[in-house]
Amino acid sequence: MDESQSLALESVTVRFGGLTVLDDLSLRFGHSPISSLIGPNGAGKTTVFNTFSGIVKPVSGSLLLNGKDMTGHSPIEIARAGVVRKFQVPTVFHNLSVGNNLKVAAQSPRIETAGSAKDIRWSTGDVAEKLGLSSKMKTLAAELSHGERQWLEIGMAFLAHPRFLLLDEPAAGLGPEESDHTAGLIRTISEFCKTIVIEHDMRFIRELGGDVTVLHQGRLLKQGTMEEIEADHIVRDVYLGRDADA
Amino acid sequence: MTAVDTVAVPNNANSARDWISGARTLGGTGLLLAALAILPSFLGPFNIVLGAQILAYSVVALSLQLLWGRAGQLSFGQAAFFGMGAYAYAILGTRYELNGWYILAAALVIPAGTALILGYFLFFGRVRDAYFSIVTLAFVLVANQVVISWRSVTGGDTGLTRVPGLVLPFGGFEVDFTSRNGRYYLGLLIFSIALFVALLVRRSSFGLVLEAIRDDENRASFLGYNTPMYLTMAFTLSAALAGVAGGAFASISTLAAPDMIDQFLSIQILTWVAIGGRNYLAGALVGTVVMRVLNNQVSDVLPESWPLVVGLFFVVVVMFFPAGLVGGLAKLRAQLASRRVEKARA
Amino acid sequence: MSKSNNNSIEDPRESNKLGRRLVLKTGLGFGAAAALAPVLAACSSDAADETSNTGSNDTATSPDGTPAEATGDPIKVGYIGDLTGVLAQQGQIQLNCFELAVKQINESGGIGGRPIEAVTEDTASDSAQAIEKSTKLALEDEVVTVIGGITSSVREAALTVLPNEKIPFFYTTFYEGAAAGATACDEYLIATGQIPNQQVAPLVPYLSENVGKKYIVVGNDYIWPRGMTEVLEELLVEEGGEVVSSTYFPLGTTDFGPFFKELADADADICWVTLVGSDQDTFLQQYKQFGATTQIVSLSMNDDIAATNPEISEGVITVQNYLAGIESGNNTKFLEEYRAENGADTFPIAIGEGAYNSVYLFKGAVEAADGSTDPTDWIPKLSGVSFDSPSGSIGIDADTQHAITNSYIGKVGADGVIEILDEEKAVVPVVEGCILS
Numbered sequence A: 001m002d003e004s005q006s007l008a009l010e011s012v013t014v015r016f017g018g019l020t021v022l023d024d025l026s027l028r029f030g031h032s033p034i035s036s037l038i039g040p041n042g043a044g045k046t047t048v049f050n051t052f053s054g055i056v057k058p059v060s061g062s063l064l065l066n067g068k069d070m071t072g073h074s075p076i077e078i079a080r081a082g083v084v085r086k087f088q089v090p091t092v093f094h095n096l097s098v099g100n101n102l103k104v105a106a107q108s109p110r111i112e113t114a115g116s117a118k119d120i121r122w123s124t125g126d127v128a129e130k131l132g133l134s135s136k137m138k139t140l141a142a143e144l145s146h147g148e149r150q151w152l153e154i155g156m157a158f159l160a161h162p163r164f165l166l167l168d169e170p171a172a173g174l175g176p177e178e179s180d181h182t183a184g185l186i187r188t189i190s191e192f193c194k195t196i197v198i199e200h201d202m203r204f205i206r207e208l209g210g211d212v213t214v215l216h217q218g219r220l221l222k223q224g225t226m227e228e229i230e231a232d233h234i235v236r237d238v239y240l241g242r243d244a245d246a
Numbered sequence B: 001m002t003a004v005d006t007v008a009v010p011n012n013a014n015s016a017r018d019w020i021s022g023a024r025t026l027g028g029t030g031l032l033l034a035a036l037a038i039l040p041s042f043l044g045p046f047n048i049v050l051g052a053q054i055l056a057y058s059v060v061a062l063s064l065q066l067l068w069g070r071a072g073q074l075s076f077g078q079a080a081f082f083g084m085g086a087y088a089y090a091i092l093g094t095r096y097e098l099n100g101w102y103i104l105a106a107a108l109v110i111p112a113g114t115a116l117i118l119g120y121f122l123f124f125g126r127v128r129d130a131y132f133s134i135v136t137l138a139f140v141l142v143a144n145q146v147v148i149s150w151r152s153v154t155g156g157d158t159g160l161t162r163v164p165g166l167v168l169p170f171g172g173f174e175v176d177f178t179s180r181n182g183r184y185y186l187g188l189l190i191f192s193i194a195l196f197v198a199l200l201v202r203r204s205s206f207g208l209v210l211e212a213i214r215d216d217e218n219r220a221s222f223l224g225y226n227t228p229m230y231l232t233m234a235f236t237l238s239a240a241l242a243g244v245a246g247g248a249f250a251s252i253s254t255l256a257a258p259d260m261i262d263q264f265l266s267i268q269i270l271t272w273v274a275i276g277g278r279n280y281l282a283g284a285l286v287g288t289v290v291m292r293v294l295n296n297q298v299s300d301v302l303p304e305s306w307p308l309v310v311g312l313f314f315v316v317v318v319m320f321f322p323a324g325l326v327g328g329l330a331k332l333r334a335q336l337a338s339r340r341v342e343k344a345r346a
Numbered sequence C: 001m002s003k004s005n006n007n008s009i010e011d012p013r014e015s016n017k018l019g020r021r022l023v024l025k026t027g028l029g030f031g032a033a034a035a036l037a038p039v040l041a042a043c044s045s046d047a048a049d050e051t052s053n054t055g056s057n058d059t060a061t062s063p064d065g066t067p068a069e070a071t072g073d074p075i076k077v078g079y080i081g082d083l084t085g086v087l088a089q090q091g092q093i094q095l096n097c098f099e100l101a102v103k104q105i106n107e108s109g110g111i112g113g114r115p116i117e118a119v120t121e122d123t124a125s126d127s128a129q130a131i132e133k134s135t136k137l138a139l140e141d142e143v144v145t146v147i148g149g150i151t152s153s154v155r156e157a158a159l160t161v162l163p164n165e166k167i168p169f170f171y172t173t174f175y176e177g178a179a180a181g182a183t184a185c186d187e188y189l190i191a192t193g194q195i196p197n198q199q200v201a202p203l204v205p206y207l208s209e210n211v212g213k214k215y216i217v218v219g220n221d222y223i224w225p226r227g228m229t230e231v232l233e234e235l236l237v238e239e240g241g242e243v244v245s246s247t248y249f250p251l252g253t254t255d256f257g258p259f260f261k262e263l264a265d266a267d268a269d270i271c272w273v274t275l276v277g278s279d280q281d282t283f284l285q286q287y288k289q290f291g292a293t294t295q296i297v298s299l300s301m302n303d304d305i306a307a308t309n310p311e312i313s314e315g316v317i318t319v320q321n322y323l324a325g326i327e328s329g330n331n332t333k334f335l336e337e338y339r340a341e342n343g344a345d346t347f348p349i350a351i352g353e354g355a356y357n358s359v360y361l362f363k364g365a366v367e368a369a370d371g372s373t374d375p376t377d378w379i380p381k382l383s384g385v386s387f388d389s390p391s392g393s394i395g396i397d398a399d400t401q402h403a404i405t406n407s408y409i410g411k412v413g414a415d416g417v418i419e420i421l422d423e424e425k426a427v428v429p430v431v432e433g434c435i436l437s
């Protein structure tokens, strides 16, 4: 596989106290522009993202970005290397206007490396337009609706020139229409950077396309296309069965 | 609502609006400074001196606004930097025949350097918020103790009196700030510079990142910002401003004393900023002027109970205008504007 | 937001309250003073003894013998002092005394027919505030003189502003004199409180004779206590006495244990205390518990502390330029009028009497200068004025512009009343190298 476009965990174990949350887990993203990470509540999905972004330090194993060992690097260094995320609970700067939120993200420091070809400089105005927030540039983020805040955070993450964009439940709490808008946004973004999405909503994941990774109790259950996953009876048993019709 | 149907505003409309608001700020600032420049012709001698002091105090209030309002870190140490500036000025001014610029530079560099070192250890050591405030409080207590104990240099309890006024050489000629009006214009000079710096920070991406850190430091660091460094820089800049304010104050008042470097002054500075509105640059100025004038007037009328009155005033303002006087006004204006819009719609 | 650093007075009665506040405030220092003073004896003055002094506090009469109402242009006189903060109690007493003098003078013809208009300002024991208020008195109120001040830092602050505006300042608190860089010699400074040679010098010979010559010193760690020890040591050279050890504790000390060990080993005759505020209370408490019997001499003791805390104050010897127990018609009258204004159980203290005297000395000098309030006219007249004060006849020394006062040595009795043991009349202030005349 192309090492220059990959984000991977190798034999990573994460423990909180006595609880093993990731259990000798090896994962690799980057082969497809959009990947989805699914699994039941508590499977360890957010922990995978936390490990990617340096918030959680594994007990053993390593974190590789484009083949380079980033284990033990600080969140700031990892962010600068291009791994940017959107949190499960929307996290924006509440007392800043939408425009300033986008501006802070757009001006965030990056390590400039050759080969990040799609690193087009987007203006905050263009992104706001894509997000559907152009008319709210002066509005405080605190005054946005939940959906708008989700989009704002996606837009911020995107403006931060990611190589890998990690989106933790971007459609959580959204109505069907908003959810469609979000899926559209993510598809557009994935033309510019590798995007990894955690979601529970299967309809949403189907709409995104791309490959799917199933996590269960901190272990990799299955990685493949949506069709392959849906065909797998073990996955059905542990997870999809529960809400296959979602 | 869904976003899909919102109308995109062309990007340059924003920048045009920014430009206009920038021009307005600049115009307003210019008017303010011009008014302050001619003010002494309308003031009696005492109010000129009082005005000079208020200008110097405003600078230290601006310095706290920068750190507390913009970066969200409340320092009880502001008087420590103010006092370091004052003592640097007074010690060099009374003992050595130095070029005025060097004295002024010392009043800036010594506090700023101290803040750089202190800030580095605190912010990179993850000391924030209440813990940061406590450490800065401890710092001002230590600074006060040093000043009181180091008698041979600082004059101990009594401090240094009869500090000479400032004389700044510009090329071939000298500007003498020692007369009563001279002292006022020294206050105005450093006030203008500090205001300019504060406006620059407000408009710059540095200021924006500080606000982002104030809102959510983790979020900012996941965007790749080196937040401890930003906070350290803000602390250092804030101390530099406070130090210059202290230096100017020593020159204006001809004095450096231990109560210019203690926790009580720190708390006063804090009340000025809180009363004006810590999130507003104008708040620091309004708060300082209101509190100093009030302090002065009330202490004349009620020499025995003025602290009580001033204290009550503080409590009332903070209760009814938690965002300060300027914050309260801004809210009122926004409400009036939205009522106007509603009326227009109806 | 008040506080005080500095030196200057300590005072009495309020020491409990003061003490609690003191603990909250690091670095507070009072200077000192307390003291006792030299007493001098001045005169056996009693009210009946009408001398030709200018400014006696007897009711002035117009030439035809009726009390005159002051009607001319008012003369503005500023009071500046510590009306809020740690020293508020002393400041208030000082102000009360000042106001009493103003009232008496205005009711009896003013100064050459002109009433005094008092302008009162609070320094809150804060130097910056003192600067601001002195400036206000000078430039806005345009007072012709300022009276008051407790802490040394406030004195220095006032002396930074007032001389520039050619406004004389009457400082009414006992202080460290020229020690430690304090300003003691300035043509615009007039001191009506005592300096070390007036407090300590009369006391030491008395102690040599009646108690002993071997001293152990305990004080707070700042200028005033150290300065007082220096003066003591110099005096003991002549007396053939010695200071066996001196220990200084930071302000706010709660355990004086280390000193008691020294005390036990020292075999001293006198324990010389220059602790102030709550530190002195704490010390006296522990001294009593420790069961020590060495005679305590405290420059910070006075009627107020004694009356508030008689159990621990009993037996302490002090020296002050005013004590409530002074027996004279003037003092009886002064106490009466003071209490009529301020309450039956109140005590004026030395710094208050100094303020009271200052107003009368100012009146005398201005009248001697044919009513001119220009300081270049009346300051030279000060040394020719004498005033029958509550503590005896006082005058101003021409060279130093400090008061020539009596010093009273007293001892606290079991009832908290300070009994006067000895007095020395007219002790002349000594400020090395100061020749203002």
Ligand SMILES: Nc1ncnc2c1ncn2[C@@H]1O[C@H](COP(=O)(O)OP(=O)(O)OP(=O)(O)O)[C@@H](O)[C@H]1O
Residues within 6 Å of the ligand: A016, A019, A021, A039, A040, A041, A042, A043, A044, A045, A046, A047, A048, A088
């Ligand atoms: N900081 C932590 N300390 C202790 N336990 C934690 C911590 N973070 C996560 N866990 C535990 O680790 C397990 C996995 O959590 P994680 O958040 O990764 O799950 P998830 O797959 O994202 O679940 P969900 O779908 O509910 O978001 C859970 O049991 C959780 O309680």
Ligand SMILES: [Mg+2]
Residues within 6 Å of the ligand: A045, A046, A047, A088
């Ligand atoms: Mg999760």
